[in-house]
Amino acid sequence: MADLRLLFVDDEVEFLEPMAERLRRRQISCTTAQSGDRALEALKQEQFDCAVVDVKMPGMDGLDLLRRMRQDYPGVPVILLTGHASVELGVQGLELGAFEYLMKPVDLDELLDAVRRSAGQKAR
Amino acid sequence: MANWIARVFGFFGQEKHSLPDLDVRIGCFREVLHANNAALGFLAGIQEAIEEGRPLSAAQVRRLVAGITSQTYRMVSNLNRMTGDRYRAVLSRFHDIKARVARRVELPPTLKPVGYVVPLKEVDPSLAEMVGQKSAYLGEAGRILQGHVPPGFATTLPAYRAFMETDGLGDRISRVMEGLSSEDVAACFQVSARVTQMVESATVPNELVRSIQDAVAALPGGPSLRLAVRSSALQEGGPEMSFAGQYRSLLNIRPDGVVDAFRRVVASKYSPQAITYRLGRGYTDAEAAMCCCVLTMVDAAAAGVLYSSFPTSAGNKTLLQAVRGLGLSAVDGSAQPDTFTLDQEARRVLDSRRGVQSSLLRPGPVEGTQRVPVAEESSGDSALTPDQALQVADLAWRLESALGLAIDVEWAIDREERVFILQVRPLSDVAEHAAKPRKGRIAGERALIERGARASGGAGAGAVCHVETDLDILRCPPGVVIVTREANPRFAVLLPRTAAVVADMGEVTSHLATVARELQVPALFATRSATETLRDGEMVTVDADAEVVYAGRVEAALAATAPRSGKGTRDPHRELLRSVSDLITPLTLRNRLASSYSPRKCKTLHDLIRFCHQATIEAMFDLGDSAVRKGQPLRRLVSEVPIDCRIFDLGGGLKPRDDQQDVTMEEVACKPMIALWRGMTDPRLHWRKLRPVSLRGFMSALVQYNFDDDATMRRLGEPSYAFVTAEYLNLNSRIGYHFSTVDARICDTLESNYASFRFVGGATGIEQRSRRATLIQRLLDARGFETDRRADLINARLRYRPPAEMEEALFHIGLVMGYVNHLDMALSSDAVVSAYEEAFLLGNYDFEWGEDNEQESGVRGTGGRKGA
Numbered sequence: 001m002a003d004l005r006l007l008f009v010d011d012e013v014e015f016l017e018p019m020a021e022r023l024r025r026r027q028i029s030c031t032t033a034q035s036g037d038r039a040l041e042a043l044k045q046e047q048f049d050c051a052v053v054d055v056k057m058p059g060m061d062g063l064d065l066l067r068r069m070r071q072d073y074p075g076v077p078v079i080l081l082t083g084h085a086s087v088e089l090g091v092q093g094l095e096l097g098a099f100e101y102l103m104k105p106v107d108l109d110e111l112l113d114a115v116r117r118s119a120g121q122k123a124r
Numbered sequence: 125m126a127n128w129i130a131r132v133f134g135f136f137g138q139e140k141h142s143l144p145d146l147d148v149r150i151g152c153f154r155e156v157l158h159a160n161n162a163a164l165g166f167l168a169g170i171q172e173a174i175e176e177g178r179p180l181s182a183a184q185v186r187r188l189v190a191g192i193t194s195q196t197y198r199m200v201s202n203l204n205r206m207t208g209d210r211y212r213a214v215l216s217r218f219h220d221i222k223a224r225v226a227r228r229v230e231l232p233p234t235l236k237p238v239g240y241v242v243p244l245k246e247v248d249p250s251l252a253e254m255v256g257q258k259s260a261y262l263g264e265a266g267r268i269l270q271g272h273v274p275p276g277f278a279t280t281l282p283a284y285r286a287f288m289e290t291d292g293l294g295d296r297i298s299r300v301m302e303g304l305s306s307e308d309v310a311a312c313f314q315v316s317a318r319v320t321q322m323v324e325s326a327t328v329p330n331e332l333v334r335s336i337q338d339a340v341a342a343l344p345g346g347p348s349l350r351l352a353v354r355s356s357a358l359q360e361g362g363p364e365m366s367f368a369g370q371y372r373s374l375l376n377i378r379p380d381g382v383v384d385a386f387r388r389v390v391a392s393k394y395s396p397q398a399i400t401y402r403l404g405r406g407y408t409d410a411e412a413a414m415c416c417c418v419l420t421m422v423d424a425a426a427a428g429v430l431y432s433s434f435p436t437s438a439g440n441k442t443l444l445q446a447v448r449g450l451g452l453s454a455v456d457g458s459a460q461p462d463t464f465t466l467d468q469e470a471r472r473v474l475d476s477r478r479g480v481q482s483s484l485l486r487p488g489p490v491e492g493t494q495r496v497p498v499a500e501e502s503s504g505d506s507a508l509t510p511d512q513a514l515q516v517a518d519l520a521w522r523l524e525s526a527l528g529l530a531i532d533v534e535w536a537i538d539r540e541e542r543v544f545i546l547q548v549r550p551l552s553d554v555a556e557h558a559a560k561p562r563k564g565r566i567a568g569e570r571a572l573i574e575r576g577a578r579a580s581g582g583a584g585a586g587a588v589c590h591v592e593t594d595l596d597i598l599r600c601p602p603g604v605v606i607v608t609r610e611a612n613p614r615f616a617v618l619l620p621r622t623a624a625v626v627a628d629m630g631e632v633t634s635h636l637a638t639v640a641r642e643l644q645v646p647a648l649f650a651t652r653s654a655t656e657t658l659r660d661g662e663m664v665t666v667d668a669d670a671e672v673v674y675a676g677r678v679e680a681a682l683a684a685t686a687p688r689s690g691k692g693t694r695d696p697h698r699e700l701l702r703s704v705s706d707l708i709t710p711l712t713l714r715n716r717l718a719s720s721y722s723p724r725k726c727k728t729l730h731d732l733i734r735f736c737h738q739a740t741i742e743a744m745f746d747l748g749d750s751a752v753r754k755g756q757p758l759r760r761l762v763s764e765v766p767i768d769c770r771i772f773d774l775g776g777g778l779k780p781r782d783d784q785q786d787v788t789m790e791e792v793a794c795k796p797m798i799a800l801w802r803g804m805t806d807p808r809l810h811w812r813k814l815r816p817v818s819l820r821g822f823m824s825a826l827v828q829y830n831f832d833d834d835a836t837m838r839r840l841g842e843p844s845y846a847f848v849t850a851e852y853l854n855l856n857s858r859i860g861y862h863f864s865t866v867d868a869r870i871c872d873t874l875e876s877n878y879a880s881f882r883f884v885g886g887a888t889g890i891e892q893r894s895r896r897a898t899l900i901q902r903l904l905d906a907r908g909f910e911t912d913r914r915a916d917l918i919n920a921r922l923r924y925r926p927p928a929e930m931e932e933a934l935f936h937i938g939l940v941m942g943y944v945n946h947l948d949m950a951l952s953s954d955a956v957v958s959a960y961e962e963a964f965l966l967g968n969y970d971f972e973w974g975e976d977n978e979q980e981s982g983v984r985g986t987g988g989r990k991g992a
Contacts, residue, residue, distance in 0.1 A: 084186075085183070085186040085189075085190035085191065086186065086230060087186075087189055087190045087193045087194075087225055087226040087229060087230055088226050088230060089190075090190045090193060090197075091193060093194075094194060094197050094198060094201065095197075095201075100198070101190075101195075101198075103190065103191060117154070117155070117158065120151065
């Protein structure tokens with residue numbers, strides 16, 4: 001199975017880096033970004049199969065980033081990952097075109113499964 | 125891959141609608157199935173959270189509700205995407221239900237940002253989430269009763285947050301509180317002392333100091349101005365808790381002391397009793413915020429509480445309680461207030477009863493309060509004249525009609541006989557409590573105390589422990605009967621582990637009584653003499669419902685009381701989840717096919733989930749009610765198992781044949797399916813036989829289950845779909861009201877081998893369904909599966925075994941499926957579950973639980989042999 005290239009966006013670095021490291025151990029090539037702006041920079045430079053985006057971030061929040069990505073990078077599916085579960089924001093994010101809405105604490109297998117599904121691979 | 129896609133979707137080629145590409149449709153189909161499983165998982169999580177007694181946090185409720193809502197949306201949107209928006213009506217149905225769900229569980233977005241302080245005259249209920257309920261109601265009361273609420277201002281949630289963020293105060297507190305348990309009273313005291321000290325010595329940010337000083341300067345009163353700084357707690361994302369009396373109110377504060385008072389009121393968020401109370405109910409510290417309500421001080425000649433609607437033998441009346449001096453004496457248990465009963469229609473005092481008050485609280489000469497003895501010459505008078513009582517009641521009645529709800533208020537009359545309202549709340553549970561039935565005394569038992577007022581119902585027994593000081597609180601062992609002079613709210617910290625509370629004084633309206641009722645701890649107050657009569661260490665039984673304390677342990681009194689269901693029963697988050705679950709969990713759709721009803725019939729998220737699942741499968745295979753279409757690679761399986769199974773060959777799962785007829789197991793080449801079917805068709809299983817059911821289970825099953833009239837078919841439920849290759853099986857089946865998935869691969873590469881089994885639902889109540897899931901879990905555990913159960917949902921998985929073992933595992937799943945089918949009706953108790961478990965493990969697969977089994981230990985059957 002080919003490596004997947006993942007962009008992981010979260011302002012909480014204590015969560016972001018360990019999670020990215022665990023994904024790398026599962027053969028996912030993982031680029032991290034601590035803000036929406038940095039994510040957009042990374043998107044300019046690299047190609048990604050999928051992005052995992054935190055909803056609540058200072059500055060450009062996850063939904064803003066999602067809007068931008070749907071417009072400029074429609075081929076990169078977005079998985080929203082939030083620490084503040086919300087009925088309205090969850091549905092709003094999916095309406096904006098997010099592929100999946102997951103909540104922290106997230107099970108690594110569950111995240112991995114969503115990443116693979118979004119990238120069009122077989123779940124197993 | 126491309127090959128089977130072409131085979132699956134060959135028949136779609138003739139569709140006239142403009143449908144998306146094939147691979148998009150396959151993706152949507154897969155996502156609907158995935159979202160369906162995820163949604164059913166949240167559904168089980170919600171049911172479990174409602175049924176079980178563990179404390180539930182606001183965050184957990186939000187997670188469950190947001191989870192099921194977003195996954196339901198994913199089903200609806202993917203269904204529409206794959207069908208070219210054929211189900212737009214379902215989408216609008218979803219949005220209706222979602223909006224109602226969100227309204228119940230989420231805060232309305234704040235329309236205008238607020239500063240650190242808001243003048244009370246600008247506060248209204250729409251600001252409740254910014255200033256706390258106490259300030260919000262009082263602001264509204266000021267508008268309704270011009271001039272009868274003292275001038276003041278509220279500090280806001282942003283003010284609290286700014287304070288907590290300064291020097292990382294909030295983070296430092298979180299670290300100290302980590303891992304604390306409400307059971308460990310000594311640790312709660314230690315943490316409380318430490319955190320209180322941290323908060324009281326923390327820096328208040330300059331901008332907040334200035335805001336408070338400006339607000340104080342804007343109040344009338346000049347240099348002699350004194351203020352009351354009261355707590356107005358804020359619970360984020362959940363209903364308000366009473367927290368009666370657990371927070372600090374500081375009275376008679378000088379203008380330059382308000383900033384410090386703000387800090388001390390915030391610190392009272394960390395009193396031992398507040399910490400215990402929050403932990404015991406599953407609130408996290410971060411969810412609770414503290415705002416202040418700052419009021420011009422009223423130098424009260426008399427003060428007290430009033431309940432606008434209180435049940436009495438003569439119908440609902442208004443109840444007013446009054447003490448001399450500041451009103452705190454009326455609720456802290458230190459005095460018995462004078463009581464007036466008033467009639468709202470006739471606008472008169474019906475009855476008055478004199479209380480006992482030996483001391484009163486009044487503002488100190490410079491700052492703070494002092495307790496002074498009630499003067500000898502006035503102790504015979506009532507605190508209030510009937511006319512004054514009527515004036516107070518009149519204000520409350522105006523408020524009640526303007527707010528449209530029954531209320532309790534705190535009021536005061538100053539030395540110029542002006543009446544003020546100091547606090548307004550929706551009427552708490554006191555009224556409900558007072559209406560509950562009482563019990564008689566039990567004959568033949570020795571009563572030590574036969575007077576008093578039931579402050580909290582129920583009965584409890586234990587050794588007497590006298591408690592007056594904080595040191596007594598620390599020394600007090602669990603399981604005792606607390607005996608005290610005053611019903612002081614400080615003792616609330618002990619309630620979660622106490623058998624009962626008895627106090628000499630105190631009213632059913634006091635703070636301690638409110639907390640006792642919330643925690644369901646029996647409490648008997650106003651006994652006058654308990655501290656003298658009851659000896660330390662002596663065993664007693666407190667029957668609060670009969671208002672009696674017996675010597676020794678009196679089983680009859682304890683038995684007559686329903687067992688205490690624990691501190692979680694009035695958990696406000698559970699109540700919230702329960703109230704919103706009406707829109708989520710019930711399944712009202714009864715029909716098999718999505719095409720046979722309009723989406724408008726979907727009343728709950730569960731209905732939508734089911735509808736979308738069915739509609740997706742219909743869209744995928746265009747099944748409708750017709751038989752298999754020509755050219756469609758879908759075959760009906762003819763088998764002795766009463767399941768209507770359609771097989772979809774993804775390649776190599778069926779032996780090649782030219783015609784399009786039904787197939788038998790002979791022609792199936794899929795290894796996992798063959799093994800599974802061997803289990804399901806084991807001759808020792810009795811599939812067709814109806815399991816005996818207890819009458820109650822049977823009735824509830826009848827209510828929910830439409831029995832198939834077609835008895836000759838006896839096909840249990842809707843078509844099941846098996847997707848097969850030579851090595852792979854995915855079987856989705858709905859039988860009756862349960863839903864199961866088997867997903868497995870068996871090949872020579874060990875790392876690729878797995879078998880997963882998922883089972884959820886049933887026709888009976890959640891309790892019996894959960895028992896069936898438990899039975900399945902145990903039967904699969906016994907075979908080395910990894911299992912995980914939530915309410916009636918069971919997930920089981922086994923991986924990386926050689927083919928022979930994988931086949932054995934699939935065989936076992938098949939056996940279990942056959943064994944437990946319909947068992948939810950029979951599983952009337954945990955003992956029955958164990959009997960069925962034992963029978964199965966002995967290979968007794970046609971075991972039936974009957975009335976006669978209840979006498980024996982259980983495993984008597986007809987065809988018992990050791991399983992293959």
